[in-house]
Amino acid sequence: MGAWGPGIFSDDLAADIRGDYRELLEDQVPDDEATGRILAAYRHLDSDEVHVLWLALAAVQASLGRLDDEIKARALSVIDRGEGLEPWQEAGPQGLARREAALSKLRTQLTGPQPARRQVRRPWRHVTDLQPGDLLARVASNGDTCLLRVARIDDQRVGAAPVIELLDWKGQALPKDRQLRRLRPRYRDDGPHRPMTYRVARLRKKDPDWHDAGFERVAQGLQQQGDDALPPWSYCGWSQLGDEVDRLVGPPKAAQ
Template sequence: MGAWGPGLFSDDTACDVRDEYREMLEDGVEDDEATQRMLDSYAGALDDADEATSVWLALAVTQSKLGRLDPTVRDRAITAIDSGADLARWSDNPRLAAKRRDVLEKARAQLTGPQPQRKKVRRPSRHVTDLQPGDVLSYRASNSNLALLRVARIDDERHSVAPVLVALDLTGTHVPNQPELDSLADKPETPFRLDGSPIPAWASTSWRVAVFERIDYDTAGFQRAGHTIARRDDPAFHTRTYTSWQLLSRDLERNLTDASAMPNP
């Protein structure tokens, strides 16, 4: 199980349960059916002592917040809390164990207390980008240096249709002509260490970028700079970095103004 902290949803399984259950409701699945689908889907996890607690708690608390708490799910979650088995997983760290105890006490109070009215669950708005594969965007930093980012592909997910961008290996102040633009390679990433040292410039050179707070690329300082040829691996290109246009512009500003990222004169 991937737990990274004592919070109720600082856990991969708990997050998956919450998200999958909510998505069913967004799709119009009735309450009882959604609950049964979740129990069927996580039957294997429910047979595991550690994961079962995460499943019951995540499902019960999510249902409670939406005014849809199933009595059986509630009872199983409370039994899991009262058994003390969950706290045993944190016994080697008293500080985290104390925090987890508080989390469980609050969850128990929520599940046993008055429940909110049943809430309507609607699908969130789904932004669809107007960018296309091959489009090139530019971003000009405060020192006038440019970053050029090409659209490798368009990623169609449940909550957005967003571009996957790759930085082109160019440092300068002007957009090159078309032949040079088509010949540019993708910028390589700069390795970094997980030892607390500062993250270097260009630690990430590809991103899936979504609209957040209605800020799209044009309002975040990006401009269309042209179009370039596709690369052979673009249809299957994968990035590990998901971000927003605001955060990407901030990161590019740092990359372009960091002296260590600039080529030697």
């Protein structure tokens, strides 16, 4: 079904529609135009999917005080005609009852008093001050230093975050410049044989940045061929990456 629960937005397609609609409003697209763009973007839907469009669009519009009369009528028709219930009928009486309850709740929301129109603002977006080719060092909990190289900056709507590779080196004193340029990425010891690369992002203002998490920029200009296409195999924040470094390097050294 593409759904993981009976809720209106417990569905991949419905969640995508909601996200796309909200992004248009965040970009200050007028209400009517935003509705038109969503309808155009999802005009390819098959007959057994289009009911999701009307339900999701009506639900998100109602939650933001922007319920369009035509969208409302379409959604109510879907609910009253029982469109899209076949997979839930196959799932059994309990699943069907929960879906019907979710639809009944949406019907009440659509036919009841509508909330005031809500302003939709863009969420906070962090743009890193790191650059491709930057080399970061972090002293792990056992006293050894690990090195990580910024391969590229992944610039997305939600933020611009570095894609970083952990280098196959640890020690006390930093290597000389020539040796730095010869360092290769560290590969995972478990699972698929692939380099240890990370997209490291700040999702909230209160999340620590690289310098807050104990990382230090120790060199620049270490770009390599192929950096633009380097995929991140892990996604985390700076605190989580610091914990990963500690785990990989080993436990703290015993006190003398």
